[in-house]
Amino acid sequence: MGAGNSPCASCKLLRRRCAKDCVFSPYFPSDNPHKFAIVHKVFGASNISKMLQELPVHQRGDAVSSLVYEANARMKDPVYGCVGAISYLQNQVSQLQMQLALAQAEILCIQMQSQDQPTALTSPLHELVADDKSFFFSDNLNYF
């Protein structure tokens, strides 16, 4: 049952009695009907109810948040939904890994050249990035 004895947004939309132990009630308050409407349109009330009931109570809030996020993404991009964001981020990660490998190779090149110079070059930032040198020599070579 929602706040003030009014049915929760889910029971209101589904035109049913909002029981005291309604599975939707804690996550879909009556003052935000859009939140339930969007997950209902994408997943269906029956599926959401089953998914929530299969989870322990302390994880249901996070599950509702992720379902709302996914449903919003599907409404904005009916073809790719959330998967469009994943694909975009995966491309961004690949590009950044390549840029980082190039920058680290640049540092190595300069350092190797500096060893042939009479005065060694040092920088305060050197130690901060030193731990990541293995990056360039490991599985990131496949980006070249």
Added chain:
Amino acid sequence: MGAGNSPCASCKLLRRRCAKDCVFSPYFPSDNPHKFAIVHKVFGASNISKMLQELPVHQRGDAVSSLVYEANARMKDPVYGCVGAISYLQNQVSQLQMQLALAQAEILCIQMQSQDQPTALTSPLHELVADDKSFFFSDNLNYF
């Protein structure tokens, strides 16, 4: 209607006649019942049918692929689904942007020091990363 006059995987699961113009048939062949079962469990047949019918035919294949991906992610991670992957990738992007900014700052430091040296340092990789110098001076400063 599926191949060889047998109903498609969707109509088989839903125990209904597979019409010639069945909206599921091109994407859910009878020899892969799991593919439909998983999207049916997460989104529901009725919602998938509506989503596909609202799209032009040439985009339906991609929509089905992304729905199958999302449904699989939700089965593997019932709390966060696809959103868990998005969160992980966003963190990875942030970390890589910080590492790249540090590496580029390291290059700048070494180059500034080298200007004080009698012999200038050059490297064959220098020009490859030169275009990305603006990265460090623009919106990526917010990572510090």
